[in-house]
Amino acid sequence: MGSRNTAPVTHRRVNWAGLGWMFLFFWYFSGVAQLLIIQAGVAGWKGMVQASMVTLLWMVPLLLFPARTRLLAGVLGIILWVSSLAGLGYFLIYGQEFSQSVIFIMFDSNMQESSEYLGHYFSWSIVAVIVAYSLGGLLLWTRVRxxxxxxxxxxxxxxxxxxxxxGYNAVHQYFKRATVKLAAAKFEENIEAAAPWQIVVGYHQYRQQLDEMSKMLATQAHIPPLKNLTDQHAGQRSTLVLVIGESTTRQRMSLYGYGRPTTPNLDQIRSQLQVFDNVIAPRPYTIETLQQLLTFADEExxxxxxxxxxxxxxxxxxGYKTYWITNQQTMTKRNTxxxxxxxxxxxQTYLNNNRDQNETSQYDGDVLDPFSKALADDAPRKFIVIHLLGTHMSYHYRYPPTYDYFKDRSGVPANVTDDQLAVYNSYDNAVRYNDYVVSSLIKRFSNTDPNGLLLYLSDHGESVYDPVAPKVLGRNEAAPTRPMYTVPFIVWSSPSWKAAQANLPLDGAYLHRPYSTSHFIHTWADLAGLRFDEFAPSQSLVNADYKQGRLLIGNPHTPSGLRDFNSLPIDPLQAPAAQVAQHKNDPAPGTVPKTAND
Structure with a gap:
């Protein structure tokens, strides 16, 4: 009788079924949440692709140590399962993808707030889903061999x-980015969709951003207050509202003459509004623009x-109580x-905690209830900032299905190709939904019979296959077009506020003044009735002493690259003939024309 061979059998063929079950087990802890996100229409396939690729990493130790496959799979599975519960639970409650912003809120909350949160959102249905999810992972573990x-x-x-x-991601980012720090940040971003990196990367980025923000807050705390500040409305109850839009060019708003009815609600109340039609943003990017719009900084x-x-x-x-309501993805490294x-x-009210706001549905209608809550606050003087996601790319994520209004070529310029049509229409649909949100804010504000005003403007515009640049989509400071900078700027004032501000006639020629939002803080001070030593009446859009200056655009840290907005080409279909004729005499691109004030 021959002896029995107890050595493990080495298969000549790859056990594809075994590899498949192994992959499926590890993929489960990231893929289920990604599938739910895709199914709900919250985001696209980018997160799923990233999570699926990162999943392959966990198969390596099992292949290297096959005799310990079940043990290793169990240990890794428990780690992945625990870390994935946060993302799954967050999606079940909010319908959003777990991100660094969520970690910021978690660590920014105290124990009482956390207890109230758990008590408010506790649901047996969520418990049932998590139990079923856990059993699914356990069942897959039994199939791993x-x-x-x-x-x-x-x-x-x-x-x-x-x-x-x-490996490829790390090497690619290393050679693509200017510094190791930038490469590491991008590498983290590309693996964040998968468990447990949602927690690990999120917490690491949270700590980095917290340190940077703490330094900036400390710097701000040492900045002296304005000198000799006076308030025309001191002692009065007043509410002032600033609504900051996103990526909305006025050239695509019917309120400004666009052929399609993209702003029907604002059109209906136009007689109640002061509509300024010659305002531009200094830069085509949110952070860079707001750094000037919300401070005393400007292009020069x-x-x-x-x-x-x-x-x-x-x-x-x-003396105002201040509120910040945002639907922007605020708490990220880019948005410090x-x-x-x-x-x-x-x-502060943070509504958008998605990992990737560009490819995620997060509707601006969510700001309405927090706004109403702020309006109901008993504070006698309130300043409320609302930061919208507006018409940010990707446009079809910016509005619910009921606002899929423009679907054909009706009113579309001839230059728009069949391949471009869907994107062109989705941008107009996003503008139409933005109209609903902004008009709803005005309506809710006016219904409180306030003493105050609401001002809406966009941070910058967007170029979306417009006739002046038929192949351009998005924003590029190195290749500027007018739609990237032309922004809406409208004011609604209560009757009592108008009466008190009779010295600021917001009509007639005032509405057509060329103006850059880089000087916005002076205009806001004028509208709010504030005066201080640093106030510059010549830089206020609504002041009698306003002086027209150069409308500079570009990166101010490279002055040689600054140019005058008026040097950009004009779309003859959207501009008056006289303006086109005048434009023929504009300086060559890349130059900043001299003015009498130089």
Whole structure:
């Protein structure tokens, strides 16, 4: 009788079924949440692709140590399961993808707030889903089995899985980015969709941003207040509202003459509004624009925000209780400046905690209830900032299905191709939904019979296959077009506020003044009835002493790259003939024309 061979059998063929079950088990803890996100229409496939690629990393130790497959799978599975519960639970409650912003809120809350949160959102249905989810993971674990590979196949698989999951991404970012720090940040962003990196990366980024924000807040705390500030409305109950839009060019608003009915609600109340039609943003990017719009910095003095108060600080100095309601993804590394502005407010409401706001449905209608709550506050003097997501790319995520209004070529310029049509229409639909949100804010505000005003403007515009640049989509400071900078600027004032501000006639020629929002803080001070030593009446859009200056656009840290907005080409279909004729005499692109004030 021959002896029995107890050595493990080395299969010549790859056990594809074993590899499949192994992958499915690890993928489960990231893929289920991503599938729910896609199914709900909250985001696209980007997160799913990233999570699926990173999943391959966990298969490597099982292939290297097949005799311990079940043990390793169990230990790794528990880690992935625990870390994935936060993302799954957050989606079940909010319908959003877990992100660094959520971690910021978690650590920014006290124990009482956390207890109230759990008590408010506790649901047996959520418990049932989590139990079913956990049982699904356990069932998949029972299907995991050892996979023995020949040495060459083992090496090939390990190299491939490591490369696809993290290796290629790390090397690619290292050579693509200017610094190791930037490369590491982008690498983290590309693995964040998968468990447990949602928690690990999120917490790491939270700590980085918290340190940076703490330094900025400390710097702001040492900035002296404005000198000799006076308030025309001191002692009065008043509410002032600033609504900041996103990526909305006025050239696509029927309120400004666009052929499609993209702003039917604002059109209906136009007689109640002061509609300024010649206002531009200095830069086509949110952070860079707001750094000027909400501070004393401008294109010629870009660093003044480091030594002068922000608009929120100014309003607090004037005795206003301040609120910041935002649907922007605020608490991320890119948006530290936005966090600085918001954290200076007395009350903050953060609505958008998605990991990737560009590819996520997060509707601005969510700001309406927090706004009503702020209006109901008993504070006698209130300053409320509302920061919308507006018409930010990707446009089809900015409005609910009921606002899918424009679907065909009716009213579409001839230059728009069939391939461009869907995007062109989705932008107009986003503008139409933005009209609903802004008009609803005005309606809710006016219904409180306030003493005050509401001002709406957009941070910058957007170029979306417009006739002046038929192939351009988005924003690019290196290749500027007019739609990237032309922004809406409208004011609604209560009757009592208008009467008190009779010295500011917001009509006639005032509405057509060329103006850059880089000087906005002076206009706001005028509208709010504030005066201080630093106030410049010549830079206020609504002041009798206003002086027209150069409408500079571009990166102020490279002055040679600054140019006058009026040097940009004009779309002859959207501009008066006289303006086109005048434009023929404009300076060559890339130059800043001299004026009498130089």
């Amino acid at each position: 050892p996979v023995y590979l020949p040495r060459k196949a083992l090496v090939a698989c390990c190299v491939l899985f490591l490369g696809v999951s993290v 003095h870009p660093d003044l925000y480091l030594s002068t108060p922000t608009l929120v600080s100014v309003m607090k100095q004037a 400046m936005l966090t600085l502005f918001s954290k200076q407010a007395d009350v």
